[in-house]
Amino acid sequence: MGISLTLKDIFAPARDEAIDSSFLDTDFYKLPMGYFVWRNPEYRNVEVTFELIIRDPKIKLAKVIPEDVLREQLDASRKVQLTSAEASFVGGMTLSDNKTPIIPGNYLAELCKMDLPGYSLETTEDSQYRLRFTGPWWKVKWWEIKGMKIVSELFYYHLIKYFELSEFEVVALYTKMIQILHQKINFLKKFPQVKYMLFDTRRRHSLSWQEFVMWTMRSEIPNQCLGSSNVKLSMRHGSANPFGTNAHGLPMVKACLAGDDVEKIKSAQYEIVEEWYDVFGEELSIMLIDTFGTKQFLDNAPEWMAHKYKGCRPDSMNPDTATDMMVKWWEKHGVDPKTKLILPSDGLDVESMITHHERNKGKVGTVSFGWGTMAGNDCRDAWPRESGCPFFRPFSMVCKVVEANGVPAVKLSDNPKKATGDPKRVEFFKKIFGTEGSKSQEVVV
Amino acid sequence: MGISLTLKDIFAPARDEAIDSSFLDTDFYKLPMGYFVWRNPEYRNVEVTFELIIRDPKIKLAKVIPEDVLREQLDASRKVQLTSAEASFVGGMTLSDNKTPIIPGNYLAELCKMDLPGYSLETTEDSQYRLRFTGPWWKVKWWEIKGMKIVSELFYYHLIKYFELSEFEVVALYTKMIQILHQKINFLKKFPQVKYMLFDTRRRHSLSWQEFVMWTMRSEIPNQCLGSSNVKLSMRHGSANPFGTNAHGLPMVKACLAGDDVEKIKSAQYEIVEEWYDVFGEELSIMLIDTFGTKQFLDNAPEWMAHKYKGCRPDSMNPDTATDMMVKWWEKHGVDPKTKLILPSDGLDVESMITHHERNKGKVGTVSFGWGTMAGNDCRDAWPRESGCPFFRPFSMVCKVVEANGVPAVKLSDNPKKATGDPKRVEFFKKIFGTEGSKSQEVVV
Numbered sequence: 039m040g041i042s043l044t045l046k047d048i049f050a051p052a053r054d055e056a057i058d059s060s061f062l063d064t065d066f067y068k069l070p071m072g073y074f075v076w077r078n079p080e081y082r083n084v085e086v087t088f089e090l091i092i093r094d095p096k097i098k099l100a101k102v103i104p105e106d107v108l109r110e111q112l113d114a115s116r117k118v119q120l121t122s123a124e125a126s127f128v129g130g131m132t133l134s135d136n137k138t139p140i141i142p143g144n145y146l147a148e149l150c151k152m153d154l155p156g157y158s159l160e161t162t163e164d165s166q167y168r169l170r171f172t173g174p175w176w177k178v179k180w181w182e183i184k185g186m187k188i189v190s191e192l193f194y195y196h197l198i199k200y201f202e203l204s205e206f207e208v209v210a211l212y213t214k215m216i217q218i219l220h221q222k223i224n225f226l227k228k229f230p231q232v233k234y235m236l237f238d239t240r241r242r243h244s245l246s247w248q249e250f251v252m253w254t255m256r257s258e259i260p261n262q263c264l265g266s267s268n269v270k271l272s273m274r275h276g277s278a279n280p281f282g283t284n285a286h287g288l289p290m291v292k293a294c295l296a297g298d299d300v301e302k303i304k305s306a307q308y309e310i311v312e313e314w315y316d317v318f319g320e321e322l323s324i325m326l327i328d329t330f331g332t333k334q335f336l337d338n339a340p341e342w343m344a345h346k347y348k349g350c351r352p353d354s355m356n357p358d359t360a361t362d363m364m365v366k367w368w369e370k371h372g373v374d375p376k377t378k379l380i381l382p383s384d385g386l387d388v389e390s391m392i393t394h395h396e397r398n399k400g401k402v403g404t405v406s407f408g409w410g411t412m413a414g415n416d417c418r419d420a421w422p423r424e425s426g427c428p429f430f431r432p433f434s435m436v437c438k439v440v441e442a443n444g445v446p447a448v449k450l451s452d453n454p455k456k457a458t459g460d461p462k463r464v465e466f467f468k469k470i471f472g473t474e475g476s477k478s479q480e481v482v483v
Numbered sequence: 484m485g486i487s488l489t490l491k492d493i494f495a496p497a498r499d500e501a502i503d504s505s506f507l508d509t510d511f512y513k514l515p516m517g518y519f520v521w522r523n524p525e526y527r528n529v530e531v532t533f534e535l536i537i538r539d540p541k542i543k544l545a546k547v548i549p550e551d552v553l554r555e556q557l558d559a560s561r562k563v564q565l566t567s568a569e570a571s572f573v574g575g576m577t578l579s580d581n582k583t584p585i586i587p588g589n590y591l592a593e594l595c596k597m598d599l600p601g602y603s604l605e606t607t608e609d610s611q612y613r614l615r616f617t618g619p620w621w622k623v624k625w626w627e628i629k630g631m632k633i634v635s636e637l638f639y640y641h642l643i644k645y646f647e648l649s650e651f652e653v654v655a656l657y658t659k660m661i662q663i664l665h666q667k668i669n670f671l672k673k674f675p676q677v678k679y680m681l682f683d684t685r686r687r688h689s690l691s692w693q694e695f696v697m698w699t700m701r702s703e704i705p706n707q708c709l710g711s712s713n714v715k716l717s718m719r720h721g722s723a724n725p726f727g728t729n730a731h732g733l734p735m736v737k738a739c740l741a742g743d744d745v746e747k748i749k750s751a752q753y754e755i756v757e758e759w760y761d762v763f764g765e766e767l768s769i770m771l772i773d774t775f776g777t778k779q780f781l782d783n784a785p786e787w788m789a790h791k792y793k794g795c796r797p798d799s800m801n802p803d804t805a806t807d808m809m810v811k812w813w814e815k816h817g818v819d820p821k822t823k824l825i826l827p828s829d830g831l832d833v834e835s836m837i838t839h840h841e842r843n844k845g846k847v848g849t850v851s852f853g854w855g856t857m858a859g860n861d862c863r864d865a866w867p868r869e870s871g872c873p874f875f876r877p878f879s880m881v882c883k884v885v886e887a888n889g890v891p892a893v894k895l896s897d898n899p900k901k902a903t904g905d906p907k908r909v910e911f912f913k914k915i916f917g918t919e920g921s922k923s924q925e926v927v928v
Binding site for chain 2: 204205213216217258422424
C-alpha cells in the first residue's frame, strides 16, 4: 500500500475488472441493518423495491455508460458472496461488553449463502437509466451500495473514454486530485480537534482511489481520520474497525407496512429507534431522525431516548441548527448535552467541518463528522483540459426504497430537495408530520 | 512505461540502487567529442582535470549529501562499462550519407574496455564538496555527466530525507511536479511551431523522472519534442535518435595546449571548429562559439565556416542578441540566414522559448531549442509544506575542465557570471580576446 500504489492502479478497477470484488466492499451500517431486518420475521421477507435516483438533471447516465457494460458489472456483482474470512472479521466485532458480537454468527452464515435478487434496467427517453431492484428486504437491501458504487465508477471512467483523454491527461487528472487531497489534509492539520469517519463508498471515484484517500488520511492525520465506513478497506488496512449506524430505509419501510393507518405511520419512526436500541444497545445508539422531519420527531419523542441514545446524526438540516435543536431537546429532558455526540454527515467538506466544529464544540460533548463524497471523490477541478468538463464532478445520486409491501415509500427529510417518494403519498405524509423545521437547501451530492 | 510508472518508481533510483546503471546514461555529445579526442594522438592522453563547480553559494552539498553515500555512488559508477548492445545502438547511427557511422566501431570497442580514472573528494570549510577527476582526456571526460547527475539526484533525495517528509508528502511533491509539467505542455501546445530537444541529463531530478518527462512529451507533443540528448533513454524509448553537438571542453583544452603562446591560444577556437567539421561534416556542424566570447569569434572567423556550418548554439548570450549577431555575420559573408539554424540552450523555459521563437523565426531558417533543466527538473514550487524549502530547486552547477597538461583552463563566455578558470589566466585571456559583446546576466541553472 502507500506510494507503491501506481497511478494506473488508482484507476484500474473501472477498466477491465469487475468493480465489485468483495461482499464487504460496502458501508458497515448495511451489516447491523441487515441483521436487524433478518432477525425479525415481520421484516425479513417483505418485498421491497430500491431505485437509483439521479437528483441532478444534467447528469445523463445513459449518454455516458454503455448499457451492456452496466449490465455486465451488475451481473458480476450478483455473484460476489461473503467469504468465511470476511465473516470472521465481521463476527469478531463486539458490543462494548467486549464479548457480544454486534453481528451474530448465524446471520453471517446465512449471508455467506445468500443469493442476490436480480435487477431491472431500462433507458428512459431523457437518457437516464431506470435501475430498480426488487426482492425480500433482507436480500435486496444489499443492492443499495453495490448499485451506486458501480454506477459512480463507470460514470467517471466512461466520461474519460468519451472525451478520449490521453494517457498523460489521465495522469494529470489524478495527480491534480492528489494535490486537492494534499490541500485538504494540510488545512485539516491546522485544526487537530476536527475528527471524522470516511463515509465515501457510495459515490466514490474508484475503489483504489478510495483506498488511497483512506491510506493517506490514516497515515497523515490518524488522530483526525478515525477510520472508514467501508468494511473491506478497514479489514485490509487493519488499523481501525469500520464504523456506521443506520439509514432511512428502516423507518421508511416500517411506515409502508403501516399502510394508511395514520397512527401506525406516526409511531413507526419511534418503534424503529426503540427496536434498534433493543438489538444493539449503547454501541450503535446514534439516532438518524430526519426521515419525516427532525422537529416533529423530537417534539414527540419519548424521554428515555434522550437519556439512552448517545448521539444523533443530522443528515439534511444545517448542522448548527440541528445541534441547537438537539441541545434544547436534551436539556428539556434534563440531560447534559455535554455527554452527547453530534455526527453531521450531509455533503460536508473541510471548510464546513471546521466551521461547524468551531461553533458547536462547546455545546455538546463531541462533534464528529461523517465525511463522504467530498473526501473520497472531489474531482471538481481536476479535468486536465482548459475547456473544463461540466459533468466531471460528484453528483447527487441516491438508491432509495421506493416501495415496500406494495405501498410507496416516502422520505420527507429536513430539506425538501432531498425528499423522495410518490408525490401523492408525500403530500399525505406532509399532512401527518407537518413541515415545521423544514428548509430548502441546494443539494450538491 | 507510461502511467505504469509508479510514483515510487519515479523516485526510486536515488533510494537504494546505484544511480548510474548504464554507460549511455549520458548526453549524446560525449560520444562524438570522445571519439574526436580519442582519434587524435595529440589529444587522447593529455592529462585533464575536471572539477565540479557549484555556482550557487547557498547550496551546501556537504550539509545535505553524506560523504559515504556520495563515495559509494561514484565508486559504483566507475564500474559501469559500455555493453555490446549499447555499442551496437551507437554504432548504427550514421552521417547524412546513411552509411558512414558517426562513431566508428574501433573507438566503441575501446570504450567497452575502458577503465574510468578515479576521483578526489574533499569537504571544504564552507560545507562544499571539492570533487575532481584527473586522467587521460579520452577517459576522464566521461566523468562530467556522471558526476553531475549523481550529485544532482543525491541532493534532492537527501534534502527530502533531511526534512523527513512523510510518504504522502513525497507523493504530493511529485504529483505537483507532474502538474507543473502538465501546465508546460498545455502552454506549448498553443505554439506548435516551437520545437526542442531535451538537454536535461546533467541537472536532473532522477533518471525515472527524466524518463517520465521524456515519455510524456514524446506522447503529448511528438512534433515539438524532437527527442532527447540522453542516449540510454533514446535507446530505451526507441522513437528518435539522441541528439547533441559539442561542448566548451574542446577549445578550452586546446587553449591549454597552447601554453602562453598568444597566437596559438587565439587560433585554438578556430582549429577546433575546423577539425570538428573534418571529422563529422554537415551532420554535426553546429557551432558552439562562446567559449572566449561570440563577438570576437565571429569577427575573425574564416568565411568558409559561415557557408559550411549549418547552425550555431548560443549558450551564454541572450538568444535574440545572438541571432542578430549571427544573421549579420552570415550576411557579411553572403550567406542567406534563412538556410541556417539557431539552437539556443541557455537556461530556457517555456516562456523564453516561445518569446525567442516568435521574435527570431523570420530571421533564420530554423529556431530550435536545447531545453534542459527547466524541462526535466522544475521542482521550484513543488515542496509540499507551506513553509517552503529554499534549497529544493534547480541550482547552478557545472563540471568543467580546470586544467589540462598542467595549464589552467579558462572559459570566458558571453556572460561573465558563467566564466570559469584561474583568475590570473582569466585576466590573461580577457586581454587576448577582449570583452566586447560580454554582458552579465543572472544564472539560474
